[in-house]
Amino acid sequence: MRTLDIAASGMMAQQMNVEVISNNIANINTVAFKRSRAEFQDLMYQSQLRPGATSSDQGDIVPTGIQLGLGVKPGTVARQHVQGPLTKTEGDYDLALDGRGYFLVTLPTGETAYSRAGNFKLSPEGTIVTTDGHEVSPGITVPENTRDVMINSNGEVLAYIEGQTEPQNVGQFDIAMFVNEAGLESVGSNLYLETPASGVPILGLPGQPGFGTVRQGYVESSNVNIVQEITNLISAQRAYEMNSRTVEAGDQMLNTLVQMR
Amino acid sequence: MENALYVALSQQMALRRMLDVTANNVANMNTQAFRAERPVFDDFVSRMGRGADPTAFVIDRATYTDTREGALTTTGNPFDIAIRGDGWLQVETPAGARYTRDGRLGRSADGDLVTVDGAPVLDDAGNRITVPEDVGPLTIAADGTLSYKVEGSEGAQSVELGRIGLYSLPGAEGLQRGGDGLVTTNGQALPAMGVTIVQGALEGSNVQPIVEMVRLIDLTRAYGQSVKLTEAENDRQRGAINKLGGPAT
Numbered sequence: 001m002r003t004l005d006i007a008a009s010g011m012m013a014q015q016m017n018v019e020v021i022s023n024n025i026a027n028i029n030t031v032a033f034k035r036s037r038a039e040f041q042d043l044m045y046q047s048q049l050r051p052g053a054t055s056s057d058q059g060d061i062v063p064t065g066i067q068l069g070l071g072v073k074p075g076t077v078a079r080q081h082v083q084g085p086l087t088k089t090e091g092d093y094d095l096a097l098d099g100r101g102y103f104l105v106t107l108p109t110g111e112t113a114y115s116r117a118g119n120f121k122l123s124p125e126g127t128i129v130t131t132d133g134h135e136v137s138p139g140i141t142v143p144e145n146t147r148d149v150m151i152n153s154n155g156e157v158l159a160y161i162e163g164q165t166e167p168q169n170v171g172q173f174d175i176a177m178f179v180n181e182a183g184l185e186s187v188g189s190n191l192y193l194e195t196p197a198s199g200v201p202i203l204g205l206p207g208q209p210g211f212g213t214v215r216q217g218y219v220e221s222s223n224v225n226i227v228q229e230i231t232n233l234i235s236a237q238r239a240y241e242m243n244s245r246t247v248e249a250g251d252q253m254l255n256t257l258v259q260m261r
Numbered sequence: 262m263e264n265a266l267y268v269a270l271s272q273q274m275a276l277r278r279m280l281d282v283t284a285n286n287v288a289n290m291n292t293q294a295f296r297a298e299r300p301v302f303d304d305f306v307s308r309m310g311r312g313a314d315p316t317a318f319v320i321d322r323a324t325y326t327d328t329r330e331g332a333l334t335t336t337g338n339p340f341d342i343a344i345r346g347d348g349w350l351q352v353e354t355p356a357g358a359r360y361t362r363d364g365r366l367g368r369s370a371d372g373d374l375v376t377v378d379g380a381p382v383l384d385d386a387g388n389r390i391t392v393p394e395d396v397g398p399l400t401i402a403a404d405g406t407l408s409y410k411v412e413g414s415e416g417a418q419s420v421e422l423g424r425i426g427l428y429s430l431p432g433a434e435g436l437q438r439g440g441d442g443l444v445t446t447n448g449q450a451l452p453a454m455g456v457t458i459v460q461g462a463l464e465g466s467n468v469q470p471i472v473e474m475v476r477l478i479d480l481t482r483a484y485g486q487s488v489k490l491t492e493a494e495n496d497r498q499r500g501a502i503n504k505l506g507g508p509a510t
Contacts, residue, residue, distance in 0.1 A: 008475040015471070251478050258485035 002070065003250035009071030010243035013040050016074055017236040024224045025233075032116035032190055033222035034079045035229075041075040081181040084223035086215060092149050093120040093128060096220045099212025101175035101204070104137035105130055105191060112137070114176060114201070117190035119219050128157070132189055140171030153213040155206035175211055176201035264316050265494045271318040272487045275302055276480055278321045283476050286468045294362040294442055295466035297327040297473075325434040331465040339398045340366045343464045348427040348456030352380040352443065353389065359443040360430060360450065364463055368392045374407075374425075378441050385426040385452065392422060401425070403457040429453040 020038040027033040051065030086096045095118030097103070102114035115130065123129045126142045142149060145162040152158065155173035178184060183197030194201060206214045279300045289295040305320040333343050342364035344350070349360035365377040373381045374390040381389045385405075392399065396409040405425035410417045430436060431448040438444050 004475050004479055008471050011471045012469065247475060247478065251482070254478075254482035255485075258482060258489055 001250055001254060002068065003253075004247060006069070006071040007243045007246035007250065009043060009073065010246070011240055013038075013072045013074060014236045014240040014243065016077075018233065018240070020077055021229050021233050021236065024229050025226070027222055028224045028226060030190070030222050031119050032084060032220045033224065034081050034084075034116075035222070035224045036077050036079050038077050039075045040072050042069055043071040043073045045069050078182050079184075079186070080223065082223050084220045086218040087221050088218055089119075090217045091119070091219075092216070093122065093151075094118060094217060094219050095120060095151060095173075096215045096218040097175070097206070097212045098215055100177050100181075100210065101206065101212045102177075102192065102201075104174050104176055104201075106135045106137060106139075107191075108134070111193070112201075113187065113191040113193055114178075114184065115191050116220055118214075130190075137174045138171060140173070142170060143168070151214060151216040153207055153215065155214045172205060173214060174203060175206055176203050177211060178202070266491060268316060268318055269487050269490045269494070271305075271320070273484065273491075275300075275319040275321045276484050276487065279476075280480050282324055283473055283480065287470075287473050287477075290466055290468045290470060290473075292442070292466050293365060294331060294464045295468065296329075296331075297466070297468045298324045299327055300324050323435075326436065326438075327467055328433045329467045331467040333459065333462045334465055335462045337461050339401070339460060340368075341461055341463050342366060342401055342425075343459045343462040344427065344456060345459060346453065346456035347429055347433065348453035349430055349444070349450075350376075351383045351387070351426050351428055351450065352376055353383055354380050354443065356439075357445075358383075358387075358450075359439065359445055360428060360436075361442045361444070362464060363442040364458075380443075383426050384423045387426070388423075390423045390425065401458055401460040403459070405458050425458065427453040427456050427458070429456070 017038045017040075020036050024035045045067040048066040048068065049062060051062060051067075053062045053065065054060065055062050083099070086098065095103075097116055097118060102116055103118060105113045105115050107113050113134075117130070120128050120130060120136060122142060123133065123135075126144065128136050128140045128142070130136060140157050142157070142159055143161055146159045147162055148160040150158045150160070150167065151173075155175070157170050157172065158167035159170050160167045178194070178201060179199035180197060183195055183199070184192035185195045185198075187193055204211045206212060279302075282298050282300050286297045301322045301324065303320050303322045304317040306315045306317045328347075330345070333345075344362055344364060349362055350364070352359050352361055359380070361376060363376060366382060367375055367377065369375045369379060369381070372391045372393065374392050375381050384390050390407065392407070396411075398409070399422075400408050400410075400419075402408070405427055407422040407425065408419045409422070411420050412418075428450040429452075430444070430446045430450055432446070436444040436446055
């Protein structure tokens with residue numbers, strides 16, 4: 001009886017749906033988090049009678065046929081790279097990207113990762129690093145006796161040094177864009193890696209055409225919409241329940257079969 | 262003549278075995294790094310007598326292991342590790358070298374790095390790993406290197422203790438299971454490539470409750486149908502004996 005397996009595939013799909021939703025809700029306060037969405041596809045069909053087959057030697061064609069579906073499968077869990085709201089923090093090294101683009105982060109292995117989480121800190125040497133201590137490209141070091149730091153919308157870091165009236169430009173942030181942002185691989189810690197699906201990174205500077213601008217004193221919050229997630233959660237839960245009803249119905253039908261005299 | 266009863270009996274024995282496998286999976290739904298087993302059935306065709314039609318019996322050929330990774334849960338304990346990718350830890354047991362994915366490590370009284378059952382974990386050269394006492398929190402890197410921090414003259418220095426050995430085993434579906442999450446292999450264990458260790462996390466069981474529950478329902482109903490077949494066959498034989506075997510009137 002196909003019912004049990006079809007309903008089981010439905011329950012497993014809803015379970016995955018709830019797992020994705022719960023990850024979104026868990027990360028509701030994560031800086032620059034992008035919500036995911038589980039999308040499903042119907043599994044496959046068994047044709048007992050194919051539509052379009054000939055039904056007589058006069059050339060009459062079967063108009064609809066008999067096709068039985070076998071359940072559901074997950075198609076993709078896609079990240080929605082929509083801009084999150086900007087939150088004011090007034091931190092000197094808290095940067096938010098307004099528009100498209102990712103900061104480049106140099107990992108200890110030498111690889112380049114991409115991130116929109118701009119809550120940067122200073123390393124003991126004065127280099128601007130992420131919260132894990134990874135250097136942000138191109139490796140900007142703030143000189144020692146700096147009074148104040150201003151980062152303009154083009155990503156230029158201007159340091160006001162003790163004893164000088166004019167600020168000194170100590171570097172400019174690189175940012176990268178991708179043709180297919182949803183194809184980036186998430187590796188945790190707010191980092192993404194390039195994949196064949198995302199395309200090669202298009203490097204540039206903030207403020208150039210098509211690239212976003214940098215805002216100092218703000219961070220980008222997560223783009224999770226709590227109302228939407230709760231609604232999806234309720235819907236997934238009811239779908240799970242309905243699939244379990246199908247399992248029970250299949251079970252009762254088999255019971256009737258066994259008890260036939 | 263007795264074929265129907267024997268075919269039904271073979272089905273019932275196979276179902277009983279399948280129920281045992283399912284019950285074992287369900288019981289181990291929360292066991293760390295447990296891998297679900299799946300039964301494989303086949304039909305066993307035999308010819309009863311010359312020219313008779315072949316009869317197919319059921320035979321349970323084997324069980325194979327589902328090699329999907331279980332879900333990772335973070336525990337925060339620096340001695341807990343989870344293996345991501347197809348890799349196994351090598352442990353030393355009185356019966357020889359065994360392999361496990363259960364990453365609940367600890368320190369024995371002699372200072373060896375051991376699993377939760379006390380079996381020493383071996384490094385990539387096959388030796389035990391010694392953890393000195395009172396060294397503070399251990400750091401286990403993604404490639405398995407153990408280290409700890411020591412206050413030196415220039416500040417905190419990192420001292421390396423060795424690298425936990427990660428091996429890939431051939432034929433992951435057919436590995437022989439011992440108890441306690443240990444597996445044995447007859448083939449060659451090679452150093453694993455592309456496998457990382459996550460410290461502070463554990464791999465859970467890969468049993469899917471929905472699949473097991475649905476299989477249980479399926480089994481119960483199939484067993485009921487088989488019993489029905491046996492009863493009907495029994496009634497038929499009894500009826501035949503009574504009607505045809507009675508004294509001639």
